[in-house]
Amino acid sequence: MAEGAAGQERIGVYICHCGVNIAERIDVEQVAGFTSTLPGVVVARSYKFMCSDPGQELIKKDIREQGLNRVVVAACSPLLHERTFRRVLTEEGITPFYFQMANIREQDSWVHRDGGLATEKAKALVRAAVRRVSYHEPLEVREVPVNPDVLVVGGGIAGIEAALTLAEAGKRVYLVEREPSIGGHMAQLDKTFPTLDCSACILTPKMSDVGAHPNIELLTYSEVESIEGYVGNFKAKIRKKARKVTADCTGCSDCEDPCPITLPSEFDEGLRERKAIFRPFPQAVPNIYTISRKGVPACQASCPIHQNAYGYIALAAKGKFEEALDLILWDNPLPATLARVCHHPCEEDCSRRDVDQPLAIRQLKRLVTDTVGEWELPGPEAEREESVAVVGSGPAGLACAYDLRRKGYRVTVYEAEAEPGGRLSAIPAFRLPQEILEQEIARLEEIGIEIRRGSRVEVDKLLREHQAVFIAIGAPLEKLAIPGAELRGVIRGREFLASLRRGRPLEVGRSVIILGDDDRALDIARAAVRRGAKATLVSRLPQPKAASEEIEAVQEEGVRLETAVTPVRILGNGRVEGLECKTAGTEFVIEGETLIISAGGVPEAEAVAHLGLKLTAEGYLAADPLTLATDVAGVFAGGECVSGPLSVVEAMASGRKGAESIHRYLNGLDMYGARELEGPYASTIEVETSGVEQRPRQEGPRLPVAERKGFQEVQLPLEERAALEEAERCLKCAGCCDCRLCWTVCEPEAIDYTMEDELVEVEVGAVILATGYKTFDPRKIPQYGYGRYDNVLSGLEFERLVNSAGPTEGKVVLKDGSTPKRIAIIHCVGSRDERFNPYCSKICCMYSLKFAHLVKERTGAEVYNFYIDMRTFGKGYEEFYRRVRTEGVKLIRGLPGEIVQRDGKLHLIGENILLDEMYDLEVDMVILAVGLEPRADAEEIRRLFNISCSQDGWFLERHPKLAPVSTFTDGIFLAGACQGPKDIPDSVAQAGAAAAGALALIDAGQVKLEAYTAQIDASLCSGCRTCISLCPFGAIDFDEERRVAVVNAALCKGCGTCVAACPSGAATQAHFKDEQIMAEIEALLQEG
């Protein structure tokens, strides 16, 4: 029970003048006099500086001489000096919690002008503190050991310095860097002001030290995903992003050459390109390459067989046709066929669609197959004993056979017809020349797939000869489920197409109606037109399921399209005369002598009966949709005989699924796991398409309509030049195209495409955040023309330009390669500007002067610096400014209002405020000294680590002067520019300070736990468990035996939420008990 109630307290009250900070506004003597009359107060004094030694001594003396057992200090904020005064009590042998502070400076004298009112407020605050302190109780402060390891986030110069300092002190450091290499912005700089040291020369030795230090575990290309725990005992989860290159990489750079993908180099600010397999710069630490792969691109994800279109397009664009074909053959044994007949869902999903039109992917595949001309399919790497029967040689059967054969199985394909190919062999030659298909089938036979033509089979016999069977007999038998189908002149589409192949086409008369929804119906219509008939295609769909090119071609050839139409019945008297149709409620009749039905096929009843397998109610073969297993063990079925109508590539996908199932079945593997990505899916890559220049799609030419009499192929290939231009339109959504050419050249075998992100958990006692900054985006000031004018550069771009390892090897040149005669440097871009950032970015004046010096040194060009104020504080900075002035650099006070381009020259227009006159200066190049801003994700990082930000978004330090590297969250320190704009010396100094802060914490060995924890009085607890659901830390458990809630003090963080909610008053918070706060409220409001 509080002693306050017993009235034994002897309170000393001390009113601080804080020099004049308090005393000039508040009548401190009056407050002291008032306080001395309050109950329990033994002594009340005022003193100039309570926090000074004599001030503290004053309290100590009173404690000793007056027997004080409670102390109140009315001074500044308790956040500043509560610790100081508590220590005074401890030193005098009194529990430090018998202390209360009244904040009469920050929350009184500094914020109120009226001295009388401020004094009244001070009295109330002191009275509240006096009343409260009498209810204070001694608290137990538990200590726990501190984990001696440290997490440093960010591998720029600040993070490097902090990590090295700690590592040198013998502490284990985890240094996490988001990019593939440490080095940060400093690695991009050319020279450093004011000494003009080469940035890389002074930074890279430190980087190597980090890489080699036994105490530093370097986690590059990694990000902290979550952090929990408290000071001394944090647990962080770190995501190591998949580099796809292992630590065996020697950094030899052999892989760069074959890589077909070039992307803008982030390190060179986009002034140069890098490969998809890259290291940011040659001195990178670690010296390991990284493959930037963002995921599976839309073209590949939407393809039923996941053909790597992006990959073969990239290779083709580099003239690597053989390699492109190898990549195609990885997933597809029928490339020349699909290059002609595929309905190309890849193009429907192509991200380029958001810019203009999708890439002509199918035509680019045609380019590859046409250019290579002749090839062999890859055979098995090793032969296997098991043999598999495939029934049906359509696209599903062939794809299945190919995949199984490549795995080494002996494969026999049984085909009922004399010619293999199934529905492919029925495609008329004007779309798929017969020899193309024959060659593809011959290639399959060459790798050891046996195709038995004209062969009818039975399942049980097959199972005697083979270990597994895949049935893909198609669904060629069109259902004639429309009234009037018995009339003469009604023809099945399949029969018509077969008659074409045989070269003895069925008679169709002068006008023919085709009923159907896919490319087969289009083929029939086009064939009928070639027989001289007038053709009308009736489809239930708004658009037939076929490639856009085919729909265009069929219309060019004069076929009438009736889409979104429901056929009602076939009209006629003995012979077909027309088709009655319905659309949107209206009925109409299409006249025709012949009607060809090409829709809704089922497997042939005879064939199916032969096989002895179960059928569904619709007449299809019954198979598990995920594995394609039938109810006969070892027998699988796929393609149209299971699913109904499929496009060619969809049927192939079904065949591949069957091959995967058979492989799993024969090896006793799990049949169901990890099959989610077998069908088409949506790519997760987000593609930025704004700012991409529009370039029209290169459509492949088609045979002139007048020449389309016979069965000559209609779709012609793109010319190679046009095709390569088309390939260049690819947006490279995924980064790496997964062509695996780098893998073929990597001698240490360091490339691992299967590498996945890895989550690492580390336990540390302290965290140092050194996440740095980003530069202001000058596009936000459109009148400066950045991004529109070629020769307007940002500061970092100029750093790369002037760097001898940069894109121009250090030559300062214009976009056209010529040397500038006159250069302008504009200070304060995005800084000291209410529209963007009100603060000064601190480093821009100095780096602008450095640029001026470098330009003079390298080119002798005239240099103009436009500034507002010249801020050159710091050691040697003013001297550098003077030196640059003597080098003939012209300094103009007053930033230009705008930059305009006239006749290829840039004109800066503004006012020289020292001369009070306007200027219009013509220059060749402008460098924008962009300011510094918090990282784009600073807000997320801040939340992750539970720290605050200042108004500008920079991480907030605990105190701007006295605790610039600590945060309000104990154990989390700040270093470098994440706390605010800083130059290199300041960042390094702060990093050292942060490291020292962490060391002090660690070397103390123990950390005090929160004292203000909650407790639950078991005798009052009703067991309602309200508190348990409220506690965000899971610190409250329910004791089932006693039916009461119990607080785990080690987990309790002391927020008091449970206390505020406890309906029975059983929960209390140490130092924030109800009676303590109630006393404060009452005393604050007491009148007089």
Place this chain on the structure above:
Amino acid sequence: MSFEPKIVAFFCNWCTYTAADLAGTSRMQYAPNARIIRVMCSGRVDPQFVLQAFREGADGVLIGGCHPGDCHYQEGNYKALRRYHLLAAMLEQLGIERERLRLEWIAASEGEKVKRVIDEMTEQLKKLGPLNWHRELEPAGSSRSPATGSERPEAKEAE
């Protein structure tokens, strides 16, 4: 003399109390009507504290916490928000205007907001006039007994 309202402000240690300190270091000037009580989290503010403040003569009560998502204790401010809505509704039934109880999210960097909110609230309360709840609750003729730590305020049962 014009009416000077009394405001009791419960500010959380991590955001709003720090913001009030920042207002001080930035020498912002605002109405001297608010008296600040420091709690570790706005989630600690028991509705009872608010009732007690009104009973003891406050004309308004201000609760300041961290912005949503910023709570030092993850979600204490959400708990405060829930209680605030219930309490404001209850106070209204008791005839206490909604404007007399205010909840504000004020981050450590928002010294300016402390000034604005306190000034605004002071002005608003001046318009509303005194609450005088402590006088109304007092039975005529009897003298008010100050709350002491040894007895639990009776409002607790009513919660």
